Amino acid sequence: MITAKQLFRWKAIVPLTMLLLLIGVVWVLLLDRLVERSIESYGTTVVGARVDLESADVRVREGVVVLRGLQVTNPDKPMTNLIQADEIVADVAMRPLLEKKLVVDTMAFRGVRFGTARETSGAVDPPSETSRELRAMIDQWAGLLQNPALQFSGLASAVDIDAVSPDSLRSLQLARGTTARADSLRAAWEAQLAALDPRDDIDTARALVSQLRNFNPLRLGPTGVANLISNSRSTLNGLGSVRSSLAAMDTTTRAGMTQLRGSLDQIATAQGADLAYARGLLQLPTLDSPSLSTSVFGDAVVQWFKPVMYWTQVVERFVPPGLNPRRHPGAKRARREGTDVSFPGGSPYPRFLLRHGEVDVVIGGEGAAAGAYAALVQGLTTDPAVYGAPTVVRVGREGAATGPRSLRASAILDHVNAPSSDTLSFAGTGLGLPTFELPMVNGRLILGQGTAQLDLARSGNRMAASVGWTANAVTWQRIGAEAQPTQDRTIGSRAWAEALLWDAVSGLRSVQIDVAFEGTLSDPRMTIRSNVGDAIAGALRAAIGQEIQRAEQRLQEEVTRLVSGEVVRAVSAVQALGADVAERVGIPLEQVERVEAELREELRKLGRLP
Amino acid sequence: MLTLVKLIQSLFKALNSEGTPGQVAAGIALGSIFGLTPLLSLHNLLMLGVIFVFSVSIPGAIIGSLVFAPVGFALDPVFDALGGYLLLDVSVLSPVWHTIYGTPVIPLTSFNNTVLLGSVVAWFALVWPIYFAARYGVRRYRETIYERIQRTKAYHFVKASKAYNVYRMFRP
Structure with a gap:
């Protein structure tokens, strides 16, 4: 029998207590470092670039955490900080900490700056899996928006009609298919009608x-009357069966005709697409201003917009709607990290919640951005369904150092229920606008200061955004060597095109660019309108409008010649079949119905039918 | 270094005056949790208390943790899969996880980490087999190997040296 004395090691109580105390002291001493590393690690995972923190000061008894020297690297520019804050003071709720949840009641940022230079690169090598995945998605999105460059080479040579192969014209194939289908349906229906001949x-x-109308029972006698009635009933039954078959056939033929007429509509649509395709083969430049604007600015604008898309995807990934269990990478350690699974529905507290945050930013100097800004963040959380309200961010300019300037920005991230939705709105005047490299015009457009506007609405996987820049004192710079007078400047040559475009745009001092994005990540669309596109279109029209018009007319004639015969055949085949079907199915059906009704009526008069 | 060794040695001498095969085996079985599961976890602090308070062999616990540490590393992928299965795929357990996720203190154990949960569950499944195997092993060791070692010249030489003191730390 084991006694309590044998079972317990009473002498160990004191050393154990001391050991636990020691562990407690070490934990308290290391808590600051622990918080610092957790913020750096989680921040780096979310941002996709290094997040550095100089120090963290956790005052457990006061429920206050003070973070100093926060630097968040811009993932697109590893030597630049997206945001830098000298000090962040957070008032932390203590009860949720026991559930390993961080609920910050208020948070104040001091000494916030944007776009500051870093001493060391903030790139993460290798980047986190999430970051890689998101970047691949955004690159794919950008790839789908790639714009064909303006083509001028077609102008240099005579229009090569032979380049248009009949086999590559979709309308021709559709017309052939429609004719064949009409013929095949005609054959099938004729065989059915022959078997069903109701005459x-x-x-x-x-x-x-x-x-029955001339019915005389005395002359027919009892047997004759009985035979007449029996024959009439039997014929009535036969007519019913024929009528059902004809009606079924009528339905089938009508459906077939509807499909064939649909094919004719498709042919009409395909003819337009064929013309555009053939035009592309001849490498003729478009004279349409939106298309020209998209060709000139498309790639540069997509590159500019990529970070916006990246951040919307980051928000979508790290703040999913609903209460389903979520997976996050486990904390780094010598052993395998594993996956942390959170169960948002199990706790009244989100994993992270910032109830109310205030950011005061003062940008000094006389620059365009100089002034005092105030930002307000409400309900920033990792589990919006637990918090039950959307995240709201508002930024405003409280006072400007130079000139009348304005800036307003707001964002509402509603991820409470699926599908999640985000709206973002930004507008400002007197801002530093982007500079675009435009290889097509062999130049660089420096927008300088001006007005910028961005509106974005995302719901589920659909997104619509508009971006606008207006600048009234732009500068144009050559990015390559100017074409030498000795170079070939014949119409359609590269030197000719560059000179034409440069002359068209370099005199512009006011530039307006309006961009619209819509669609999904896998099916995006972009439209750009700009006075730069108008200027290029005008210059092109003046220089080569007639050549293009002539070439296009020849092309249209050739495509029409190749396609029209087959299209006419298809239309005729469908129309003839339609008329035939009406005559051979519709009319007999009508006749059967009429005579069936008459026979039924005569039998009823004899009192042989109810 | 020697001071530290002596300190530990004296601590063990004081705490482990008797060491039956059962006590050593219990120490190994309980200590194996330090090797099998991620070391810096709340449950391991609790287990440290249990080992200290109950009269099990502390050198046995050290041996258990050292022997099973490489096993833990090797089995991490299995623990990861097991923990993931329990946390996400067993619908019967879902209400349990939801409840304890919102219960104070329990989330501090990181039970919701796949590797940690998988390894703790595996340790619960293995603790008795480890105990019985260790008890058998210690008995066999004392009856055969330890007797033979005691008769060797090298043993007497080592016994006379300081190295023996270190060895005694790990002897039951």
């Missing part, structure tokens, strides 16, 4: 109707 049944029924 004999109609004639027999008409004869019986006539006999």
Whole structure:
């Protein structure tokens, strides 16, 4: 029998207590470092670039955490900080900490700056899996928006009509297919009609109707009357069966005709696409201003917008709607990290919540951005469904150092229920606008200061955004060597094109660019309108409008010649079949129905039918 | 270094005056949790208390943790899969996880980490087999190997040296 003395090691109580105390002291001493590393690690995972923190000061008894020297690297520019804050003071709720949840009641940022230079690169090598995945998605999105460069080479040579292969014209293929299908349907229906020929049944029924109308029982006798009635009933049944078959066939043929007429509509649409395709083969420049604007600015604008898309995807990834269990990478350690699974529905506290945050930013100097800004963040959380309200961010300019300037920005991230939705709105005047490299015009457009506007609405996987820049004192710079007078400047040559475009745009001092994005990540669309596109279109029209028009007209004639014969055949085949079907199915059906009704009526008069 | 060794040695001498095969085996079985599961976890602090308070062999616990540490590393992928299965795929357990996720203190154990949960569950499944195997092993060791070692010249030489003191730390 083991006694309590044998079972317990009483002497160990004191050393154990001391050991636990030691562990407690070490934990308290290391808590600051622990918090610092947790913020750096989680921040780096979310941002996709290094997040550095100089120090963290956790005052457990006061429920206050003070973070100093926060630097968040811009993932697109590893030597630049997205945001830098000298000090962040957070008032932390203590009860949720026991559940390993961080609920910050208020948070104040001091000494916030944007776009500051870093001493060391903030790139993460290798980047986190999430970051890689998101970047791949955004690159794919950008790839789908790639714009064809303006083509001028077609102008240099005579229009090569032979380049248009009939086999590559979709309308031609559709027309051939439609004719073949019409022929095939005609053959099938004719075979069915032959088997179903109702003429004999109609004639027999008409004869019986006539006999019944002239009915004389004395002359026919009892046997004759019985035979007449029996024949009439039997014919009536036969007519019912023929009528059902004809009605079924009528339905089938109508459906077939609807499909064939649909094919004719498709042919009409395909003809337009064929013309555009053939035009592309000839490498003729478009004279349409939006298309020109998209060709000139498309790639540069997509590159500019990529970070916006990246951040919307980051928000979507790290703040999913609903209460389903979520997976996050486990904390780094010598052992395998594993996956942390959170169960948002199990706790009244989100994993992270910032109830109310205030950011005061003062940008000094006389620059365009100089002034005092105030930002307000409400309900920033990792589990919006637990918090139950959207995250709201508002930024405003409280006072400007130079000139009348304005800036307003707001964002509402509603991830409470699926599908999640985000709206973002930004507008400002007197801002530093981007500079675009435009290889097509062999130049650089420096927008300088001006007005910028961005509106974005995302719901589920659909997104619509508009971006606008207006600048009234732009500068144009050559990015390559100017074409030498000795170079070939014939129409369609590269030197000719560059000179034409440069001359068209370099005189512009006011530039307006309006961009619209819509669609999904896998099916995006972009439209750009700009006075730069108008200027290029005007210059092109003046220089080569007539050549293009002539080439296009020849092209249209050739495409029409190749396609029209087959299209006419298809249309005729469908129309003839339609008329034939109406005559051979519709009319007999009508006749059967009529004679059936007459026969039924005569039998009813004899009192042989209810 | 020697001071530290002596300190530990004296601590063990004081705490482990008797060491039956059962006590050593219990120490190994309980200590194996330090090797099998991620070391810096709240449950390991609790287990440290249990080992200290109950009269199990502390050198045995050290041996258990050292022997099973490489096993833990090797089995991490299995623990990861097991923990993931329990946390996400067993619907019967879902209400349990939701409840304890919102219960104070328990989330501090990181039970919701796949590797940690998988390794703790595996340790619960293995603790008795480890105990019985260790008890058998210690008995066999004392009856055969330890007797033979005691008769060797090298043993007497080592016994006379300081190295023996270190060895005694790990002897039951």
